[in-house]
Amino acid sequence: MKIEQRSIEFVPHNERYGRPRRLFTVWFSSNLQVTALMVGTLGVAAGLSLAWTLVGLLVGCLLGTIFMAAHSAQGPHLGVPQMIQSRAQFGVFGAAIPLLVMVTAAVLFMAASGVLMRDPLKALLAVSDNQAILIVGALTFLIGVVGYELIHRLGAWMSLLSSVVFGAALVLILLQASAPDALHVDAGGFSMPVFNLVIAQAASWTLGYGPYVADYSRYLPADVRTRDTFWTTYFGCALGSLGMMALGATLAAVVPSALGADPGTAVANLFGPWAKAALLVVALGVIQYNVLCLYSAYMSTTTIFSGFAKVLQVRRGAKAGLMALLSILACAIAVHTQYQFDTFFADILIGQLYLLIPWSAINLVDYYVVRRGNYSIDDLYDAQGRYGRWNRKTMIVYGASIIGTVPFMKLSFFEGYLAKWIGADVSWIAGLVLAGLLYFLFHLKRPSSGQAQRLEGQTGHVNSAP
Structure with a gap:
């Protein structure tokens, strides 16, 4: 298998291949791992009943995935x-602002995954805490350097392996003696703030893919139907994330002692003598998710620098070096935060919403409403082109949207006055509405690019409504 040649540049039509169904296994398998399972345990750990936790997870996953799938549908069209x-x-320069947010979020999730895999790897290998985290980082780096095709193939295999292991884990949980009482519809309690928090956490998980989901659909042929890309991505992500979060909630309710252990080890312990085999699949699943984060953190970092330096293509050596730096940074954060992990994980899960949701709303309104898919590919790489260096209107909208959601925010160290009054963090809803509406109003008079010529050769204009 060859190392991927393309990076941030437009993918020529003669290099496009594959069908949308590939997207299902990538997003199904990348969610079918214990980082997503950890999200599912948070509601039960906070005192919410299993039944209400499952309802909250369902609502959050179904809503959040709409937006990430809408981003995915842009990939084949734009390339x-x-x-x-x-x-x-x-x-071209202003995009560095949301790009920095994207890189930060991806590196933090890589760090979180390293911490989650620490104890499972120690059960498989005779290594220390820090060495286990470094192993996760090294394996993530090696797969990420190979790139796009290996990521898709790994997704297909992990869809099968993870389905077997976590499906069996669900059966073993339901066979526990404590299962009937824990699964009773009246078991546990209800709290509106916690219920809303569960929705926000589940939505945050799927919304977090928005800034890089199209990276994995951009090689598809341009004539792929938008709805095919959307729905294969949607069902892959929604089923994978909801399945794992529901498994995490069930595990926390039936086996409360699992809340005191790392989720990977808790799942593996259900398999008795087969625990190490289960741990191996668990570890591979998290590494696959980490690869997505690394690959897209690399793409975003390269996009930042290329905008200022007008770089159109990145050499393989530079790609490897940058990925190595990002992996090292994630490992350093993981080593530093590993013993305060619970608070760290909950805060980054919600914190990314505050910065990424306004970007998501701006991007989707621009693509589907304002420009309707009409873009000049050449000008995306030229600071002197039609998109300019800095779009002040958009940056004002982005900043105002973030500031406008502050009263709705709730973190371990801060709670906005509206969040206190409502009793829940609904900033993700406020961010979507505020950013989308402001961007639309600011660009009502934007001239249509509908007269742009159809894409010719490798670059030019993309002109066909999605």
Whole structure:
């Protein structure tokens, strides 16, 4: 298998291949791992009943996945990485602002995954805490350097392996003696703030893929139907994330002692003598998810620098070096935060919403409403082109949207006055509505690019409504 040649540049039509069904296994398998399972345990750990936790997870996953799948549908049409397209909204230089947020979120999730895999790897290998985290980082780096095709193939295999292991884990949980009482519809309690928090956490998980989901659909042929890309991505992500979160909630309710252990080890312990085999699959699943984070953190970092330096293509050596730096940074954060992990994980899960949701709303309104899929690919790479260096209107909308959601925010160290009054963090809803509406109003008089010529050769204009 060859190392991927393309990076941030437009993918020529003669190099496009594959069908949308590939997207299902990538997003199904990347969610079928214990980082998502950890999200499912949070509601039960906070005192919410299993039944209400499952309802909250269902609502959050179904809503959040709509937006990430809408981003995915842009990939085949434009043939460029997701955050390159953001230059049309923010300007070639201005796109660095949401790109920095994206890189930060991806690196933090890589760090979180390293901490989650620490104890499972120690059960498989005679290594220390820090060495286990470094092993996760090294394996993530090796797969990420190979790139796009290996990621898709790994997704297909992990869809099968993870389905077997976690499906069997669900059966073993339901066979526990404590299961009937824990699964009773009246078991546990209800709290509106916790219920809303569960919805926000589940939505945050799927919304977090938005800034890089199109990176994994950009190689598909341009004539792929938008609805096919949308629905294969949607069902893959929604089923995978909801399945794992529901498994995590069930595990926390039936086996409360699992809340005191790392989720990977808790699942593996259900398998008795087969625990190490289960741990191996658990570890591979998390590494696959980490690869998505690393690959897209690399793409976003490259996009930042290429905007200022007008770089159109990145050499393999530079790609490997940058991925190595990102992996090292994630490992350093994981080593530093591993013993205060619960608070760290909950805060980054919600914190990314505050910064990424306004970007998501701006990007989707621009693509589907304002420009209707009409973009000049050449100008996405030219600071002197039609999109300019900085789009001040968009940056004002982005900043105002973040500030406008502060009263709705709730973190371990801060709670906005509206969040206190409502009794829940609903900032993700406020961010979507505020950013989308402001961007639309600010660009009502934007001239249509519908007269742009159809894409010719490798670059030019993409002109066909999604």
